[in-house]
Amino acid sequence: MKNRIYQRKPRQGWPTARRQAQGFTLVELMIAMVLGLIIIGGVISVFLANKQSYRTNEALSQVQDHGRTAFEFLARDIRMAGLTGCGNLNRIANVLNNGPNGGSATDWFADFSNSIIGYEGNQADPAVTTGTGEAERVAGTDSFQLVGIEGSGFSVESHQPTSAQLKINEASTDFQVGDIVVVCDPDHAAVMQITNYNSSNVTVVHNTGTGTPGNCSKGLGFPTQCSAVGNSYEFGPNSQIAKLSSTAWYIGNNPVGGNSLYRVDIVNSGGVPTEQATEMVRNVTDLQITYLSEGGATFQDADAVTNWALVDAARVAFTMQSEMERAGTDQNALTRTLSTTVTVRNRVE
DSSP states (O other): OOOOOOOOOOOTTSOSSOOOOOOOOHHHHHHHHHHHHHHHHHHHHHHHHHHHHHHHHHHHHHHHHHHHHHHHHHHHHHHHTTOOSSOOTTOEEEOBTTSTTSSSOOOGGGOTTOSEEEEOTTSOOTTSOBSSSBTOBOTTOOEEEEEEESSSOEEEEEEETTTTEEEESSSOOOOOTTOEEEEEOSSOEEEEEOOEEETTTTEEEOOSSOTTTTBSOSOOOSSOOOSSSOSOOOOOTTOEEEEEEEEEEEEEEOTTSSEEEEEEEEEEETTEEEEEEEEEEESEEEEEEEEEETTOSSOBOGGGOSOGGGEEEEEEEEEEEOSSTTOSTTSSOOEEEEEEEEEOGGGOO
């Protein structure tokens, strides 16, 4: 028999040949990388957008909080301007040596008749120096001064004009020698300096011959007469007495090289009224104020006001800057201008 070569037929369903193992092609890898980069780029873009949105909202919140704080402090002083506590508008006796009746130069804080007065950015303010030093006023920004009383004061038990003594109807007070005070009743108010204080019987003395600036008269009647006795007047029981509050507001240079809202107060330093500037709110870069006079229809700049006694409202505009330097969409600090209108209460019926 002839030799035959038999070939086994492959069973049905078996592969005819073993397939070779295969990976991704270069094109597939490049496509996968591009898709991955697109996804990563999108995630990063969303993250950065959310981060910037958070920074902007946080900065805006800071600006609004600082603005509310600034308005709260300043508005309180504006409302209290010219207030004596007794409703005797424009009847003010002032016996201070540095007051308008004292015969010498009048200091800004001793002039109760100008209970509100403002200055444009190009005008000199006697309450503060304009310059580049710390706490000095920033050139081109407005400022203004306010005079009134501090708190609600105390009740008077009796007044002896001859000996210039006022007995207070309280167990104790925070009065000190050198304090400038305002005493009033329904007829008029009087501004004077305490030259002596007896804490045992709670009595203040407003004599002449001592004190800085001192009193030109012990007579507290209206109108003022600057002489030894002057225009004598006796304030009756339940008259009110309170410390004088004189403040000036402005934009100043702060210790970290920026701008802040500052307030000047008159404090008693060893019996002498002394100006003291306090930084109130940081990152306030500008202050602009306009004023409304009685019977007027529009708010005016300070240099257009002809009679400050008629001003009964002020519109205050702050330019606030965020603490974050790149909080805005332009990668700069966020800046907003906020404004409010405040009424001088004792001048509005």
